[in-house]
Amino acid sequence: MSMIGYFALVSAMVISAYATAMSVYGARLNRKALIASGERAALAVGGLLILSSASLWYAFFTRDFSLDYVYNYSDRTLGWLYTLSAFWAGNAGSLLLWALCLGIFTIIIILQNQHKNRDLMPWVTAVLSVCILFFTSLMVFIANPFVRMAFLPEDGRGLNPMLQNPGMYLHPPTTYLGYVGFGIPFAFAIAALATGRLSDVWIRTTRRWTIFAWFFLTLGNLVGAWWAYYTLGWGGYWGWDPVENASFMPWLVGTAYLHSIMIQEKKGMLKIWNMSLIFITFTLTILGGMITRSGIINSVHTFSQSGLGPYMFGFFLLTLVGSFGLLIYRLPQLKSESELDSIISRESAFLFNNLILLGIAFAVLWGTVFPFVSEALVGAKVTVGAPFYDQVSVPLGLALLFLMGVCPLIAWRRASGENLQRNFLYPLLVSFVGAGILVAQGMRQIGALLTLILIFFVLATIVLEFYRGTMARRRMAGEGYLTAFVNLIWKNKRRYGGYIIHIGVIMMFFAAVGGPFKLEVEETLRPGETLVAGNYKVVFDRMWEQPQEKKLNVLAAVSIFDNKTGKRLGSVTPRKEYYEDMGGGASNQPWTRVAVRATFKEDLYFIFSPDEQGREMAGFKVLVNPLMRWMWLAGFVMTFGTIIAVWPDEGEKRRMAMIYAKGTAKQKERVPSEA
Amino acid sequence: VKRKLAVISLLAAFLLHGLAAPALALKVGDVAGEFICNCGCNKNLAHCDMPCGEELRGFIKDQIRKGLGKEQIVQYMKVNFSQALLAAPEKKGFNLTAWITPFAVVFAGGVLMLKVLSAWASKRHGGEDDDDNNDTPTKPSVDKEYNDRIEAELKEFGW
Numbered sequence: 001m002s003m004i005g006y007f008a009l010v011s012a013m014v015i016s017a018y019a020t021a022m023s024v025y026g027a028r029l030n031r032k033a034l035i036a037s038g039e040r041a042a043l044a045v046g047g048l049l050i051l052s053s054a055s056l057w058y059a060f061f062t063r064d065f066s067l068d069y070v071y072n073y074s075d076r077t078l079g080w081l082y083t084l085s086a087f088w089a090g091n092a093g094s095l096l097l098w099a100l101c102l103g104i105f106t107i108i109i110i111l112q113n114q115h116k117n118r119d120l121m122p123w124v125t126a127v128l129s130v131c132i133l134f135f136t137s138l139m140v141f142i143a144n145p146f147v148r149m150a151f152l153p154e155d156g157r158g159l160n161p162m163l164q165n166p167g168m169y170l171h172p173p174t175t176y177l178g179y180v181g182f183g184i185p186f187a188f189a190i191a192a193l194a195t196g197r198l199s200d201v202w203i204r205t206t207r208r209w210t211i212f213a214w215f216f217l218t219l220g221n222l223v224g225a226w227w228a229y230y231t232l233g234w235g236g237y238w239g240w241d242p243v244e245n246a247s248f249m250p251w252l253v254g255t256a257y258l259h260s261i262m263i264q265e266k267k268g269m270l271k272i273w274n275m276s277l278i279f280i281t282f283t284l285t286i287l288g289g290m291i292t293r294s295g296i297i298n299s300v301h302t303f304s305q306s307g308l309g310p311y312m313f314g315f316f317l318l319t320l321v322g323s324f325g326l327l328i329y330r331l332p333q334l335k336s337e338s339e340l341d342s343i344i345s346r347e348s349a350f351l352f353n354n355l356i357l358l359g360i361a362f363a364v365l366w367g368t369v370f371p372f373v374s375e376a377l378v379g380a381k382v383t384v385g386a387p388f389y390d391q392v393s394v395p396l397g398l399a400l401l402f403l404m405g406v407c408p409l410i411a412w413r414r415a416s417g418e419n420l421q422r423n424f425l426y427p428l429l430v431s432f433v434g435a436g437i438l439v440a441q442g443m444r445q446i447g448a449l450l451t452l453i454l455i456f457f458v459l460a461t462i463v464l465e466f467y468r469g470t471m472a473r474r475r476m477a478g479e480g481y482l483t484a485f486v487n488l489i490w491k492n493k494r495r496y497g498g499y500i501i502h503i504g505v506i507m508m509f510f511a512a513v514g515g516p517f518k519l520e521v522e523e524t525l526r527p528g529e530t531l532v533a534g535n536y537k538v539v540f541d542r543m544w545e546q547p548q549e550k551k552l553n554v555l556a557a558v559s560i561f562d563n564k565t566g567k568r569l570g571s572v573t574p575r576k577e578y579y580e581d582m583g584g585g586a587s588n589q590p591w592t593r594v595a596v597r598a599t600f601k602e603d604l605y606f607i608f609s610p611d612e613q614g615r616e617m618a619g620f621k622v623l624v625n626p627l628m629r630w631m632w633l634a635g636f637v638m639t640f641g642t643i644i645a646v647w648p649d650e651g652e653k654r655r656m657a658m659i660y661a662k663g664t665a666k667q668k669e670r671v672p673s674e675a
Numbered sequence: 676v677k678r679k680l681a682v683i684s685l686l687a688a689f690l691l692h693g694l695a696a697p698a699l700a701l702k703v704g705d706v707a708g709e710f711i712c713n714c715g716c717n718k719n720l721a722h723c724d725m726p727c728g729e730e731l732r733g734f735i736k737d738q739i740r741k742g743l744g745k746e747q748i749v750q751y752m753k754v755n756f757s758q759a760l761l762a763a764p765e766k767k768g769f770n771l772t773a774w775i776t777p778f779a780v781v782f783a784g785g786v787l788m789l790k791v792l793s794a795w796a797s798k799r800h801g802g803e804d805d806d807d808n809n810d811t812p813t814k815p816s817v818d819k820e821y822n823d824r825i826e827a828e829l830k831e832f833g834w
Contacts, residue, residue: 352785358784383763385719
């Protein structure tokens with residue numbers, strides 16, 4: 001079966017080259033047969049990648065340790081869910097996952113556009129096929145997941161314990177769906193430039209794909225943060241690790257793109273800007289892949305040095321130079337269809353929002369590369385870690401939060417003084433009243449206070465939007481409050497879905513406000529002894545060992561009491577795991593499994609370190625992390641908002657049908673003259 | 676409206692007065708967060724759960740107990756351990772570029788954007804003036820009543 005997988009991979013590589021060539025020639029010569037052949041080849045490539053992936057999964061599930069990859073990332077004791085996710089535990093498998101997503105997306109795109117965007121499709125197929133060609137070539141020549149062992153081992157090395165976490169079957173796939181998803185608007189942008197069809201059709205066609213990609217990248221980052229919080233055992237969720245940064249950068253630029261395309265759709269402006277943003281977003285996803293695989297940067301995420309770095313860098317340069325070269329070639333045709341009415345307008349606010357998002361992305365990139373810059377220019381080795389990113393990104397993040405509140409308040413085209421007064425007054429009032437209450441309650445942390453003022457401000461703008469919309473519907477349609485509210489959202493899914501997503505973002509900022517109030521207590525206790533952390537009294541009840549196959553767990557029973565009232569609040573069981581032999585190149589260190597008692601107010605977070613001999617005492621690091629639950633809840637709110645924003649809309653369907661019909665008519669008009 | 680603005684101003688004054696309050700007590704994590712661990716694990720010292728991290732954090736704890744402030748402890752550790760352990764570049768010499776560049780880029784981008792937007796907006800208005808002066812406008816004229824109605828509706832919806 002693994003041989004089938006390998007041959008499918010090689011065939012996918014060869015046929016994707018064919019699909020690229022046929023699509024480009026077909027488009028250049030305007031030969032429908034060649035274009036159709038290119039599309040069929042691309043569909044076949046998708047099928048072959050599914051087959052190749054299925055055969056790797058089959059090898060994992062049948063414990064085929066004759067495959068080096070299966071041997072290195074699984075063993076006979078591994079549960080089925082982790083066996084499923086062991087697929088992407090290593091470098092070669094993660095590349096196959098990337099290619100698989102690309103293959104499936106290519107199939108969907110071709111099937112979706114059988115009767116529309118026919119002029120763009122050959123180029124879209126070609127771009128996606130080039131990407132598949134690149135990834136399949138990497139696997140065939142450098143990181144082959146189907147390499148055979150010289151001998152047949154009895155058992156595998158097992159999956160790295162750090163990867164045995166639910167995050168493993170959520171974080172990599174969601175991140176890859178985001179990365180690959182941005183390839184679709186990128187491919188359409190290239191197609192628009194190649195064909196000279198530079199209207200907003202490519203943007204409208206890929207709007208849902210863009211939101212899809214953005215959503216999954218958001219989810220990928222969020223699940224990654226959740227995984228870090230519960231698995232890495234340091235009590236935080238975002239460490240500004242280079243690989244975290246690598247997926248954060250495309251998210252930031254993708255977010256900018258998601259906002260600025262609204263201006264092109266509404267006013268036909270910012271054509272060059274939008275093209276540039278999607279090009280940067282896509283190339284940053286490739287850069288992310290390079291950072292993870294090149295081995296040039298140390299990170300908890302990186303795969304061992306693989307030799308892929310130069311190739312990934314080459315592809316990064318190719319996409320960057322190729323896409324911007326094409327953009328420069330088409331510059332004269334990318335003129336705005338309308339002009340800016342006033343500098344005080346929603347269009348301007350959106351652009352400043354873009355500036356801040358790009359500024360944060362630049363700061364993150366700059367921090368990631370600065371150690372190399374420093375070493376190259378002055379020969380000094382420096383570390384650029386969390387303190388740098390926190391200090392640089394916090395002011396920019398607050399500016400972004402402010403603009404998130406400002407954008408919906410400023411009118412499109414031109415904001416009058418009356419408009420500004422009418423829309424800003426209540427949100428400002430709410431934010432100052434809220435802040436006043438906080439100060440009266442004893443809040444003195446300036447950063448947190450400023451963030452909260454802005455949170456109140458943005459929240460007030462959103463509530464005001466919902467309120468005014470609901471009241472307008474009530475007046476116009478005579479509907480009840482609830483009906484008017486639901487209809488308001490349902491009839492403007494994109495707009496109000498977006499606002500719900502903003503609420504999710506606000507919740508993330510709210511969770512981050514808790515950071516400065518984090519409390520940490522570290523003590524060594526014997527069973528029966530207690531420690532006090534904030535408002536909690538923690539009693540170390542007992543400690544025991546629990547031998548399991550290939551590992552030994554050492555657990556602690558801990559009771560939690562309210563320190564003031566003495567009321568028992570519950571119990572937790574943090575543990576340490578000692579593995580006999582850990583796979584995936586992990587060192588032989590014990591693994592922390594933290595225990596968390598979570599409420600909306602705060603998390604009580606336990607890291608347990610038993611003494612290595614005697615098991616008579618244990619070290620406890622207890623953290624009180626305020627507001628953490630809001631961070632995870634934000635993910636659900638954003639998911640809900642995204643579902644609303646991408647939900648099929650009849651009005652939009654009609655508009656798109658008219659746009660496509662106009663395009664087809666124009667094409668028909670053109671054909672006789674071209675002939 | 677004036678009354679509301681006065682309320683906002685009063686609240687702002689109250690906030691500024693309230694903020695002049697004593698700083699929070701120094702925690703181990705506040706200092707440890709400024710360093711990476713010295714065993715080569717590359718983790719932030721505040722997050723390293725290995726013995727090397729625990730030892731260094733213990734050292735910081737002792738210094739806090741002795742009554743040293745954050746800056747003093749950071750200086751002491753820089754001298755007695757290594758500057759390379761700092762989790763972020765120092766704000767002096769060449770390293771200052773690390774801190775300034777992001778803000779400089781955003782500032783320059785902001786200035787450039789303002790200039791472009793201003794030019795864009797004035798071009799638009801200049802164009803309108805030209806049209807007004809032109810006896811034979813190229814754009815189809817819009818019925819004033821219709822235009823007023825659009826404006827009224829836009830106003831109604833808060834645009």
